[in-house]
Amino acid sequence: MAAYGGILTKAQTLISGWVGELVFVYLPYPPRFFAPDAPAVKAASERKKEMLALAKKVGVRIIDLEPVFDGHKNSRDLAYAASTHYSEAGYRLAAETIAKQLGLKAR
Numbered sequence: 621m622a623a624y625g626g627i628l629t630k631a632q633t634l635i636s637g638w639v640g641e642l643v644f645v646y647l648p649y650p651p652r653f654f655a656p657d658a659p660a661v662k663a664a665s666e667r668k669k670e671m672l673a674l675a676k677k678v679g680v681r682i683i684d685l686e687p688v689f690d691g692h693k694n695s696r697d698l699a700y701a702a703s704t705h706y707s708e709a710g711y712r713l714a715a716e717t718i719a720k721q722l723g724l725k726a727r
Contacts, residue, residue, distance in 0.1 A: 625674045632678050644675040645718055648686040650699035650706060683721045685714055 628644075635642045649664035668686070675682050689695050689710070698710030706714065719725065 628678045643681045646684045653695045688717050
């Protein structure tokens with residue numbers, strides 16, 4: 621994780637020099653919707669905590685999609701079972717949420 625923190629710091633410095641903004645978007649690990657107690661899902665949850673803490677420490681804006689996906693009426697519709705890919709509905713929800721958070725209009 622130390623290398624990740626260094627990369628974030630360098631990226632944040634570079635982009636702020638352009639008068640830009642680095643935004644970290646956290647996409648939840650899709651298997652969590654089907655097997656929330658699986659060891660890989662628990663490990664992903666721990667990595668999330670570390671990654672978001674580093675992003676926050678560096679001052680990077682964070683968009684965490686996990687609460688949005690968890691608040692969906694059927695989060696299993698947002699990903700494919702036994703896959704690490706989102707469904708069309710999952711990608712649409714992610715894109716709409718990110719666009720809204722960035723103040724953009726989703727198509």
